[in-house]
Amino acid sequence: MDKNFLQWARENQSKALIPNAVLEPRHSHEGIGAAVVIRGCLYFEKAYDAEVREALAQCFDDYCAAAGDKLTFLWHNAKAAQAFKKAKPMRELAAKLGENDRFDFDYVSGERASDAGFWSFNIFGMRGWEQKMGTRGVDVLEFSFPMVAIQEDPDAFAGMFFRFAQRLKAVRGHAGFAVNLSPTDQTENESTEYWVSQLMPGLDVGSPPANAERDMQDKIKSVDWLTAISKDMLDRVGGVSKLRSELPPAWFSFGDYGAGVVIRAGVLPDGGLSESEDKPPVLPPAYVVLDAALRPIRASEMEILQRGTVNGDAPVYNTKASTAAWLRRFETDENRLLAAKAALLDTPQLTAANALPNPL
Structure with missing residues (x-):
């Protein structure tokens, strides 16, 4: 990594924090409405189960060890936000919840409880009876x-x-560029998320909990820097041997987490942001290649990604057509797929140090 670039990134990190409802003139612009981050999302089942809840607590332990003192507030089961330092530990709060209680924890790092921040750890866990009905989708962890x-x-x-996917026996997941939105003003900041996605086609869009409730157990929403797929999904795309023939090993690696595999596309996440303001964004070549390989299990349509505000003037992905266009943004013809494979040659190659655990 270029030291000069890292120094620039450190000095300009505040530019990734965007004022509240910046594109919605009818709403207050006070506070931080959106933060551009690297986010991991893992979809799993049985958040009502005691063993799964303990696995989630272990994931939180790992996250806190990395985040240090960055978390500032906790939103829990629709209650008022608490200062993180005064909130009871997750395990203690979890011990008071029954199988049919929601298992929702939303840890954030903003200066105010309503601010979006760079650091977040959020669990959306359905009630036991809801998930056992099999009609409400799955649970989700995002960090x-x-x-x-x-x-x-x-x-x-x-x-x-990888470790989180392994502990939770994830059914699918992905990680890469995303936008954290204010926990209290999400719809007011969806237009900001839309705007950033136009500049960065490699960026994820949409609320992970909303995606979790939709019936997508047999599909992934999108490919990403890290993409987790179940063993059943792996079989449906031809297995590891087929993927190896389509994904050059110098840029793609695989790790077996038990319930599925994680695919890593490149050394770093790629948002597709143009290096020059007068040039359009570029589809990340690794994602174009991976999308083609995983096309049989990638959703081509779904319900709307965003809702937006009533009478909002700024565009959002609030129609099936715009949502489908986003889902299919990496689709291309054979000639452009070959061009994307050629473009990989200009990106850093994976080394032994970049290998995922349990490599395949």
């Missing part, structure tokens, strides 16, 4: 780091994502 932390040590994040 984020500032971009600079990943640029300095991408392998630490990749290892954490």
Whole structure:
């Protein structure tokens, strides 16, 4: 990693914090509404189960060891926010919840409880009876780091994502560029998320808990820097041997987490942001290649990614057509797929140090 770039990133980190509802003139702009981050999302089942809840607590222990004192507030089960330092530990709060209680924890790092921040650790866990009905989707864990932390040590994040997938027996997941939105003003800041996604096509869009509730157990929403797929999904794309034939090993690696595999696409996440303001964004070549390989299990349509505000003037992904266009943004013809494979040659190659645990 270029030391000069890292120094620039450290000095300009505040530019990744965006004022509240910056594109919504009818709403207050006080506070931070959005933060551009690297975020991991893992979809899993049985958040109502005591063993899974303990696995989530272990994941939180690992995250706190990395985040240090960055977390500032906790939102828990629709109650008022508490200062993190005064809140009871997750295990103690979890011990008071029954199987049919929601298992929701939303740890954030803003100066105010309503602010978006770089650091977050959020669990959306359904009630036991809801999940046993089989009609409400799955549970989700999402966690984020500032971009600079990943640029300095991408392998630490990749290892954490793998361990979390392993503990939770994740059914699917992904990690890469994303936008954390204010926990209290999400719809007011969806237009900001949309705007950033136009500059960075490699960026994830949409609320992970909202995605978790939708019926996508047999599909992934998108490929990403890190993409977790179940063993069933792996079989449906031809297995590891087929993927190896389509994904050059110098840029793609695999790690077996038990319930599935994690695929790493490159040394660092790629947002596709243009290096020059007068040039359009570029589709990350690794993601274009991976999307083609995983096309049979990647959703091509779903319900809307965003809702937006009533009478909002700024665009959002609030139609099936715009949502489908985003889902299919990496689709390309054979000639452009070959061009993307050629473009990989100009990106850093993975080394032995970048290997995922339990490599395949």
